[in-house]
Amino acid sequence: MLKRKSIPHITINRLSIYYRCLEKIVEAENKKDYYIISSSKIAEMTGINSAQIRKDLAYFGQFGKRGTGYYIKNLHIELRKILGLDKRWSVIIAGAGNLGQALVNYKGFKKRGFIIKGIFDNNPLSIGKKLDHVYIYDIEEMEKFIRKKNIMIGVLTVSANSAQEVANKMVKSGIRAILNFAPTHLILPPEIKLHNVDLSIEFESLTYYLSL
Amino acid sequence: MLKRKSIPHITINRLSIYYRCLEKIVEAENKKDYYIISSSKIAEMTGINSAQIRKDLAYFGQFGKRGTGYYIKNLHIELRKILGLDKRWSVIIAGAGNLGQALVNYKGFKKRGFIIKGIFDNNPLSIGKKLDHVYIYDIEEMEKFIRKKNIMIGVLTVSANSAQEVANKMVKSGIRAILNFAPTHLILPPEIKLHNVDLSIEFESLTYYLSL
DNA sequence: CACTGTGAACCCGTTCACAGCA
DNA sequence: TGCTGTGAACGGGTTCACAGTG
Missing domain, CATH: 1.10.10.10 (Winged helix-like DNA-binding domain superfamily/Winged helix DNA-binding domain)
Structure with a gap:
């Protein structure tokens, strides 16, 4: 284009x-x-x-x-x-918490060409299970997976503490875009597309206006 | 203030x-x-x-x-x-789907004064259950609940189709702010604070930049 | 005539640059 | 000296208003 x-x-x-x-x-x-x-x-x-x-x-x-x-x-x-929605986009999600689960289950994604290829977590209780037909893998295998499957988009639903570290691994493995739900400021190379979604901000700005 | x-x-x-x-x-x-x-x-x-x-x-x-x-x-x-975070804010969530669940489970809210008083859904299989110590009620009871408990903030995690209808009920019962996760344009009286969070937009703008 | 496409004006948030002050 | 507070300049997104066109 x-x-x-x-x-x-x-x-x-x-x-x-x-x-x-x-x-x-x-x-x-x-x-x-x-x-x-x-x-x-x-x-x-x-x-x-x-x-x-x-x-x-x-x-x-x-x-x-x-x-x-x-x-x-x-x-x-x-x-x-x-918008590039005529193509297929391979996505992985890092973090199998509630938000990660919510995203996996969202039906609108497949229709728009987003294919969730895997979920990654470090919790042994989650690893090996499936969420809506998508496997949860050990986060240690994420880098290999990204490279092998040529993943384009990584979604971060991990904690703010580990977000930068996980993002670094994604970048190292050749990911091209990151959608970050962790409430923290990530520092990434400029060629990586980064979008942030911060749910707390939405709540906290509501209460500002309610307090006026 | x-x-x-x-x-x-x-x-x-x-x-x-x-x-x-x-x-x-x-x-x-x-x-x-x-x-x-x-x-x-x-x-x-x-x-x-x-x-x-x-x-x-x-x-x-x-x-x-x-x-x-x-x-x-x-x-x-x-x-x-x-930001008004020194006060307590009573919140309800309409829609006990994955996103609703994710919000209920988010630990950061209580720390910031957001108290989730109830979840409302129309699915008989969900009604009566609990999510993280919060009951799921029949959505028919929402209006009464808002009035009785003086709920300030309503979170919409229902489908785009029913969002306007549920929002109307919230407004009628005296809610003062709505955080809308449904991907639709709500029309509300101006005195209601409305914030929209649209997750699809974030994904779709990423793919725009990846397609360049 | 109705509605698009667009230059120009407007508005407003951002950044600069420096005065003010500990 | 170092950093805040802020008027002024800047930049860029929004809105207006109308020319262009089916």
Whole structure:
């Protein structure tokens, strides 16, 4: 795919929202008369400003027809390509705790091309068991596994204490992206894509606003 | 607490990061010679620009000493107050799926004052059971429960389809904040604090960058 | 006429740079 | 001197407004 200049990260996040919005329509669609959508209709469904939507889409091409709108199926397919969801992505999860389990069981992933190849933990009681048809392996075998299976994405659901160490192993074995759920600041080489999800922040900012 | 004008939401999120950073030091602290911290030290630990940190803190007061830095314990306590973490918050979770379970089991919540009072689900197989000492109730009883126990925060880990409906019930019963994990755009009265956490977005933006 | 695509204006968070102070 | 607090400059994402077009 082409390298385009300075597309805001938040635009990419919104593409994912548009994608799901269209997906919902495509899956519900029976009537043929509902195959076009306008930016203001998407705006209404997502709560995002319609000019914002048009600008976001315009980063990637001219998908719409002036005076008409966007062809739902076409835009859906384009977004899937842009987001890389037309490919398969091999994923491993480090940490077989509750969050790790929740992610393994999430049905939406397979549909979007994310294949969870293995879960890794250091707890002897977990190792060897299965979660939703995925084996839990000893974390000692993670590096070999990543290399052998050419894993692209590693998900960290381990404790904050061990997150950096486990991340280092992932990087050493050639992983290309890490989704970090541990509430800690990871330091990684710049070529590794790193996204952080911090659930505590969401709770703690809620209570700030409740305290006002 | 005083109402202050236009503090960016993202500043609140960062306060939560500073808070955890200080917490880590306070808990590890044995040596008395390590009781002051500079904004550049926090910057190093969190990856956030030091001017940003000083500006964020300055929204709420002058906590530092010029030429010296910030007293760790003092700043820790101030942040706790600002974030409302010195109070207890009654929480319920709607949806006893894997994510709901993961949240119930997360140890960090109790420490920060979040008390999970109940879990609600519509699955007869789950109702009546316990998750980590918290009962799972029939979702039909949720509204009564919220009113009776004066619940402040509702967490939505139900499906996207039912999220709006369950949220409406929460609002009707007097809940004041909702943390929504369902990948859908909720429409709520403006006085309800709403935060969304969308895990799919994080995965899908990763694959965008991997596809470049 | 309706709706997209987009330059320009706007707004606001970030970073700089330095005055203020221990 | 060292580090905070902060006005000012900067940068970039958002919104406006309208030209372009089916």
